[in-house]
Amino acid sequence: MILSFLFLILSIVAVLRLGWGLVYGSNQDALEASRVFLPLAAAAVGLPLIIWRLVILNRQTRTAEEKTQIDRETHYTSIFSKSVEHLGATREHKETSESRGKSEPISRTVPNIEMRLGGLHSLARLAEESTRDSLKIQKMLSSYVRENSWYLRNGTRYASQPDGKYPFFSKWMFLNAQSTDEEKADKYLNEWRDRVDSKYDSFTEWAGTLPETRVDVAEAVSNLIALVTSQQIMTELYESLFVEQAFLSRRFKKFRFRRCVFVKCTFQLSDSDFNRLEDCVLVDCTFYINDNRIYFRSCDFYGGSINDASGGKIYFNAVNLVKLTSYATQSNTTLELLHSTLKDFRFFGDNITLTAKNSSLIDCNFDKAGFTAESTIERSNFIATSFKEADLSALTNIAAATLDEMIASPATLHPGGTRPSSWPPYDPDYVDDDIPF
Structure with missing residues (x-):
């Protein structure tokens, strides 16, 4: 103009x-x-x-x-x-069946893994080029993992996991509160131990029969992780099965797992992330927590190990576990237990901040552990739980009755005040030969 x-x-x-x-x-x-x-x-x-x-x-x-x-x-x-069509691709697999001494050819429909992998790669490429389709592809990949993670390469379903939940412990707490039912409470406690051990055996035996997660499902998870990381969006995986998979924090920090089953999986946390698993079952899994945080809510653990939690924070909320062990000495670790039941839990280290509220620890082991003054133990039971050669001298918020429940050795340091009557006299030179380290 x-x-x-x-x-x-x-x-x-x-x-x-x-x-x-x-x-x-x-x-x-x-x-x-x-x-x-x-x-x-x-x-x-x-x-x-x-x-x-x-x-x-x-x-x-x-x-x-x-x-x-x-x-x-x-x-x-x-x-x-076309990619979605490939995700449902199948092929006919021919094999020979022996029946009454005769060989009969049979044909069975099985997943076409190669075509499905091609479809997954196409979706991953499309997500890179079309931001508009990213959310749609994310939902598609999540659905694919959920619908296919429970199936083998031959199209048959994985063996079903053992029935039933972790046995409840609340009945013992009620019986124990009734002084006249002490014998009945002890009987129930032993029966509960047997049920938990039986449940542990069932899950570990079942886990031993499972092959590794199918390659196309693992690829879908990898593509989903890459998509979520690049788009900086939160996603949720639920009702899925993962066998012998590695989850690195920088890869799954934008994930929330709900109602999933993890078998012989490895979780390696990094980048100071807060990782959350809810209502999951974990069988013989390994955790490297380092200086990070991980939150478990309503999860059941059957075996497994924590190899490094120094400087990390572990939150157990309404968790049930059996035979989870720390194979390395931890330091400056925060362990929070809320409404949880732990059996055969072994955790060793110095400067541990233990918060236990409305929780029960049965046959657990904190030998040679040192606890900070910030530790808080309220309305919790320590049944046959060992604190041999442990340092509890800094604890201030713990009831005398709770201390009486603990198994201590002469070298165990007690909180300020009178040494619990159930503990042996203090002897700083005492060495317990039963402690394997």
């Missing part, structure tokens, strides 16, 4: 100059005025045409871009549709 206005001003000036030269000027002035006016007159005629042409070109460009976008979206839709 400004250029057009300037051009109009110049044209008016040129016309006036030409008129003045023709009327009042000499022939030379008229000639000079004509030389100035004629190019401007030509420009005055051509400029609107040029502007109109530019407008037309702009419209054509926009139309071409819109068509390109439509073609691109059509292409993306085609890729997505």
